[in-house]
Amino acid sequence: AAGVIQSPRHLIKEKRETATLKCYPIPRHDTVYWYQQGPGQDPQFLISFYEKMQSDKGSIPDRFSAQQFSDYHSELNMSSLELGDSALYFCASSQWRGRARNEQFFGPGTRLTVL
Amino acid sequence: TQLLEQSPQFLSIQEGENLTVYCNSSSVFSSLQWYRQEPGEGPVLLVTVVTGGEVKKLKRLTFQFGDARKDSSLHITAAQPGDTGLYLCAGDTGNQFYFGTGTSLTVIP
Numbered sequence: 725a726a727g728v729i730q731s732p733r734h735l736i737k738e739k740r741e742t743a744t745l746k747c748y749p750i751p752r753h754d755t756v757y758w759y760q761q762g763p764g765q766d767p768q769f770l771i772s773f774y775e776k777m778q779s780d781k782g783s784i785p786d787r788f789s790a791q792q793f794s795d796y797h798s799e800l801n802m803s804s805l806e807l808g809d810s811a812l813y814f815c816a817s818s819q820w821r822g823r824a825r826n827e828q829f830f831g832p833g834t835r836l837t838v839l
Numbered sequence: 840t841q842l843l844e845q846s847p848q849f850l851s852i853q854e855g856e857n858l859t860v861y862c863n864s865s866s867v868f869s870s871l872q873w874y875r876q877e878p879g880e881g882p883v884l885l886v887t888v889v890t891g892g893e894v895k896k897l898k899r900l901t902f903q904f905g906d907a908r909k910d911s912s913l914h915i916t917a918a919q920p921g922d923t924g925l926y927l928c929a930g931d932t933g934n935q936f937y938f939g940t941g942t943s944l945t946v947i948p
Contacts, residue, residue: 728881757936766927766938767882780935814881827872828929828936830881 726751728817728831736837737805745800745834749817755779756798757828758790759814767814773798774820805838812836842866843930843939851945852918860913860942862928869933871911873902876925885913918946 729748737743749756755774759767760783769782773792784790787805792798802809812835816828843864852858862871870889874882886895888904888911895902899922901914911928923946928939 759938766941769936769938772936782935812879816881827870827884827887829884830874833879833881835879 728815728829730813730815730831730834732834733832734835734837736839738839739805739807741805741838743802743805743836745802745813745815745836747798747800747815747817747831749796749798749815750829753817753819753829754796755818755820756792756796757816757818758784758798758800759816761812761814761833763811770800802836807838810836810838841940842932842937843928845926845928845939845942847942848940849943849945851947854919854946854948855917858915858918858944860915860926860928860944861910862912862930862939863910864930865909866930866932867908868930869908871904871908871928871930873911873913874927874929876927878925882927915944918944920946920948922946 731746757772758770760770761767770784771790772780776792787803790800812833814830814833816830818828846861870887872887873885875885876882886902891906891908893904899916903912926942930937
């Protein structure tokens with residue numbers, strides 16, 4: 725079965741640079757979520773999109789932005805990178821059914837290292 | 840403060856032993872998921888529970904959702920080294936999805 729695809733899997737950037745992470749949800753999934761996971765921590769919710777519109781916002785810094793495109797893939801744009809942004813970034817997708825969210829399926833993650 | 844608290848945070852047991860991981864909150868969830876995560880990989884969904892009091896079994900894993908839909912437990916019978924990993928509960932309040940604090944399980948052969 726098709727899973728969530730994330731690219732790149734690894735990314736190394738310098739401080740103050742920008743980075744773009746991409747997420748391709750499972751086919752027919754209409755909702756995408758972004759999470760940040762630091763070493764030894766649980767995933768922290770950043771932002772989510774449903775049908776190309778932002779649906780929820782978590783602890784996403786103002787330096788970050790994201791969007792969902794017409795083909796439902798999503799991109800997380802990160803600017804003015806800081807050392808503390810080094811983490812695993814996960815994308816998850818789900819299929820919204822009525823008023824209830826379906827379970828989320830996670831991608832393999834992008835490991836971002838800021839030097 | 841964390842909306843979902845898991846206990847224990849770390850657990851190291853011998854192969855063949857049984858264990859229970861708890862996921863507790865003061866909030867009510869419309870659904871609750873359990874995930875297992877390997878280092879450097881994405882969380883893999885194990886189960887979703889949606890009804891208060893629901894019990895689901897997945898081979899040697901038994902998941903229970905509390906009657907009030909505020910807590911859940913994961914019981915593993917006869918643990919195996921392959922069960923080693925980080926176990927995360929995650930709850931949907933209807934507005935947002937929250938992860939628990941995680942339980943790192945090590946099963947020693």
